[in-house]
Amino acid sequence: MASRNTFSGSTRKCILGIDIGTTYAGMSYCLMEPGRIPEILPVTRFPAQDHVGGDSKVPSVIYYDRAGRVKACGAEALQEGVVEQAIEHRWEKAEWFKLHLGPSTSLPTYPLSLPSLPTTKTALEVFSDFLDYLFHCAKQYIVDSYPSGSALWIELESSMQFVLSHPNGWEGVQQAKMRKAAIRAGLVPDTPHGHARIHFVTEGEASLHFCVMNGLATDPLRLGNGVVIVDAGGGTIDISSYRKIPGAEGDVFEETARPQSVFSGSIWVSSRAHTHLRAKLHGSRYAGDVDHIRDCFDKTTKLRFRRTDLWQYIKFGRPSDKDEALNISNGQLKLSGEIVGGFFRPSLEAILEALANLAPLSPVSSVLLVGGFGASDWLYSELKMRLKYLGLDVSRPDSHVNKAVADGAVSFLLDLVTVEAG
Numbered sequence: 154m155a156s157r158n159t160f161s162g163s164t165r166k167c168i169l170g171i172d173i174g175t176t177y178a179g180m181s182y183c184l185m186e187p188g189r190i191p192e193i194l195p196v197t198r199f200p201a202q203d204h205v206g207g208d209s210k211v212p213s214v215i216y217y218d219r220a221g222r223v224k225a226c227g228a229e230a231l232q233e234g235v236v237e238q239a240i241e242h243r244w245e246k247a248e249w250f251k252l253h254l255g256p257s258t259s260l261p262t263y264p265l266s267l268p269s270l271p272t273t274k275t276a277l278e279v280f281s282d283f284l285d286y287l288f289h290c291a292k293q294y295i296v297d298s299y300p301s302g303s304a305l306w307i308e309l310e311s312s313m314q315f316v317l318s319h320p321n322g323w324e325g326v327q328q329a330k331m332r333k334a335a336i337r338a339g340l341v342p343d344t345p346h347g348h349a350r351i352h353f354v355t356e357g358e359a360s361l362h363f364c365v366m367n368g369l370a371t372d373p374l375r376l377g378n379g380v381v382i383v384d385a386g387g388g389t390i391d392i393s394s395y396r397k398i399p400g401a402e403g404d405v406f407e408e409t410a411r412p413q414s415v416f417s418g419s420i421w422v423s424s425r426a427h428t429h430l431r432a433k434l435h436g437s438r439y440a441g442d443v444d445h446i447r448d449c450f451d452k453t454t455k456l457r458f459r460r461t462d463l464w465q466y467i468k469f470g471r472p473s474d475k476d477e478a479l480n481i482s483n484g485q486l487k488l489s490g491e492i493v494g495g496f497f498r499p500s501l502e503a504i505l506e507a508l509a510n511l512a513p514l515s516p517v518s519s520v521l522l523v524g525g526f527g528a529s530d531w532l533y534s535e536l537k538m539r540l541k542y543l544g545l546d547v548s549r550p551d552s553h554v555n556k557a558v559a560d561g562a563v564s565f566l567l568d569l570v571t572v573e574a575g
Contacts, residue, residue, distance in 0.1 A: 157190055157191055157567065157568075158190070159188055159189055159190050160185040160186060160187055160188070160189060160190075160191055161187070162185065162187055163187055164187070164308070165184065165185060165186050165187070165305070165308060165309060166184075166185045166309065166312055166313075166314070167182060167183065167184050167185065167295075167309040167312075167313045167314070168182060168183045168185070168313070168314045168315075168316065168563050168566050168567065169181075169182045169288075169291055169313060169314070169315050169316075169563075170182065170315075170316045170318070170359075170558075170559045170560070170561075170562030170563035170566070171284065171287055171315065171316070171317050171318070171559070171562070172317075172318045172356075172359070172556075172558040172559040172562060173213055173251055173280065173283060173284070173287070173317075173318075174213060174251065174386050174387050174388070174525070174558075175213065175249050175251050175252060175386060175387035175388030175389070175418060175420060176212065176213055176248075176249070176386075176387030176388070176418075176419065176420060176525070177210040177211065177212055177213055177387060177525055178210065178211055178212075178213045178227075178283070178287060179195070179196075179209050179210045179211070179556045179558070179559040180195070180196040180287055180290070180291055180559055181193055181194065181195045181196065181209075181556060181559040181560045181562070181563045182194060182196065182291065182295070182563065183563050183567060184295075184299075184309075191567055193366075193560050193563045193564060193567075195209040195556050195559065195560065196209070196290065196291050196294045197209050197294075198290075198293075198294050198297070199211040199227050199228055199290050200227065200228065200229050200290070201227070201228040201229040201231075201232055202227075202228045209556040209559070210525070210556065211227040211228055211287075211290075212227055212228060212230065212231055213227075213248065213249075213250070213251065213283065213387075214226070214227065214230040214231065214246065214247070214248045215230060215246070215247040215248075215250075215279060215282055215283055215286070216230050216235065216239050216244045216245070216246055216247075217244060217245045217247065217271045217273070217274065218242060218244050218245075219242075219243060219244070219245070220273075221271065221272075221273035221274060223282050223286075224238075224239075224244055225239075226282075226283065226286040227286060227290075230246070245271035245272060246268070246271075247268075247270060247271050247274065247279045248268050249267055249268050249387075249388065249420065250270060250276055250279040250280060250283070251280065251388065252267055252388050253267065253270055253276035253279075254276045254277065254280055254327065254330060254331070255320065255323060255327060256322075256323070256324075256326065256327065276330075277330050277333060277334050277337075278334075278337070280330075280331070280334045281333075281334035281335070281337040281338045282338070284334055284335055284338040284340065285338035285339060288338060288339070288340055292306055292310075295309075312350075313340075313350065314350050314352065314566060315335065315340055315341070315350060315351050315352065316352040316353070316354055316562045316563065316565060316566045317331050317335065317351065317352070317353055317354075317562070318353075318354050318355070318356050318359050318558045318559070318561075318562045319331065319353060319354075319355060319356065320355070320356055320388075320389045320391055320414045321355045321356060321357045321389075321391045321392070321393060321412035321413060321414040322412070322413075322414045323355070328353045331351075331353065332348060332351050335351050336348075352566055354561075354562050354565045354566075355391070355393070355412060356384050356386070356389075356391040356558050357382055357384060357391045357392070357393025357412045358393065358561075358565060359557070359558045359559075359560075359561030359562045359564075359565055360382040360384045360391070360393070360521075360523050360524075360557050360558060360561050361380075361382050361393065361395050361406065361561065362560075362561035362562075362564035362565045362568065363523065363557040363558070363560050363561035363564065364380070364382060364521050364523070364557075364561075365406075366560070366561070366564050367550065378396070378516055378517065378518035378519065379394055379395060379396040379409050379516055379517040379518070380394070380395055380396070380517065380518070380519045380520070380521060381393070381394045381508060381511060381517050381519070381520045381521070381545075382394075382395070382521050382523065383504060383508075383520060383521065383522045383523070383524075383527070383536075384523050384524040384527070384557065384558065385418060385419075385500075385504075385522060385523070385524040385525070385526035385527040385529075385532065386418045386419070386524045386525055386526055387418045387419050387420050387525060387526065388416065388418045388420055389414045389415065389416055389417075389418050390414070390415050390417050390418055390500070390503065390504060390507075390524075390526070391412065391413070391414050391524075392412065392413045392414075392415070392504070392507045392508065392511065393408065393412040393413075394408065394409045394410045394412075394511050394517060395407065395408055395409060396409050396516075409511075410510075410511045413507045413510070413511075415503045415504070415507055417499060417500040417503035417504065418500070418526050419455070419500075419525065419526040419529075421499070421500060422455060422496045422497055422500060423447060423450070423451050423455065423496075425495070425496040425499070426447055426450050426455070426493075426496045427443065427444075427447045429492065429495075429496070430443050430446055430447055430450075430486075431443050433479065434446075434479065437476065437479060438476075439474075439476070439479070439481070442469065442470070445469060446467055446469045446486060449467050449468060449469040450467050453467070453468060454466065454467050454488075454493065455496075455529075456528075456529075458490075458493055458494075458497070458529070458530070458531050459530045459531050459534070460490055460531070461489075461490035461491050461493070461494040462490055463490045464487050464488070464489060464490065465487070465488045465489070465490055465492075465493045466485045466486070466487055466488075467485060467486040467488070468484060468485050469484060469485070469486060470484035470485075471484050472484050494531070497529070497531055497532060500526075500532065501532060501535050501536065501539075504536065505536075505539060505540075508520070508540070508545075517545060518544070518545065518546065519545065519546050519547075519548065520536070520540060520545050520546070520547045520548075521547075521548055521549065522536065522547060522548070522549040523549065523550065523557040523558075524557065524558070527549055533547070533549055
């Protein structure tokens with residue numbers, strides 16, 4: 154994977170990898186030019202994205218009006234003006250819609266109310282509408298990023314290959330729905346040739362490609378040991394184990410245990426926080442602010458949380474907001490680190506349980522933590538501490554953990570699928 158050959162085709166081709174996660178989505182692409190070594194690049198500009206210089210992820214959110222028309226997607230749907238319009242005109246919000254697309258048997262057994270789909274929409278239709286939005290974002294990004302970008306896009310569009318990632322455990326039924334959504338979104342025509350341009354990869358396998366491509370798994374695999382990829386996302390945590398096939402020519406890998414997908418991603422942390430806040434503030438003048446306080450927790454406290462021995466603060470209101478009995482002062486709600494740790498701990502235990510189920514099946518030396526939830530310093534440090542006693546080394550990329558699957562999906566197609574040249 155690390156050393157690719159130059160592209161031997163006679164015309165330029167493009168691969169677009171799309172990772173629609175429960176809470177965020179990302180895209181990467183590879184523009185293959187004759188005589189050049191292919192390079193994988195992220196799409197980093199989306200409408201209304203706040204981050205100066207771009208970001209490689211965008212919220213998986215759509216607003217529909219009462220007639221079922223798309224009104225806002227991605228970062229646009231989170232703008233204050235759009236939210237105000239949504240309330241005024243009673244638009245319907247679609248979020249976490251990916252979970253509705255999966256097999257019903259994969260939904261969590263413990264209580265958590267998934268947001269309902271918009272009244273007039275199926276999960277496939279919402280997924281399709283978001284694919285359409287992402288496809289147009291990718292088009293605008295490429296058109297804006299290259300000389301004569303409009304002409305380049307026209308040259309690439311009819312032969313563009315797409316690779317869509319999905320959780321471990323999704324199979325033919327879910328892939329068929331995703332292909333139908335891609336056709337409905339206009340990515341490819343509804344023809345045999347169009348169908349052949351849509352490819353699928355599990356999030357676990359895409360993450361393996363990302364880790365190998367970036368040298369994160371080189372040493373253990375070279376020594377013949379197995380590696381476990383923990384892709385910690387918003388909804389699911391996908392756990393896969395691999396080893397390099399002994400004696401195989403080149404970098405050829407095999408799974409050493411059945412991949413797992415556990416519903417313990419970052420949205421469950423937010424759900425536990427919401428449950429605690431609702432009980433804590435019940436009957437107080439802040440009871441109606443629970444959703445807002447939970448959102449503030451998501452944007453700040455959850456991301457910064459590192460230690461259970463320190464007080465944690467949720468900034469949600471004005472300096473005049475105070476209630477000594479509720480630990481509210483200067484517009485901040487104070488929670489003990491142990492309480493906040495309790496929001497995270499079930500996700501950690503779910504990962505450890507899944508790893509314990511893998512351990513007897515493969516000699517594993519390294520655990521690689523990727524995905525947006527993998528950026529949690531508390532989750533990383535706890536995994537590292539708990540697993541070192543089992544002789545396992547835990548590591549994670551220094552940055553861009555949220556684009557691991559999108560990058561890896563493109564790498565998967567470059568390395569394992571023959572792209573027709575010429």
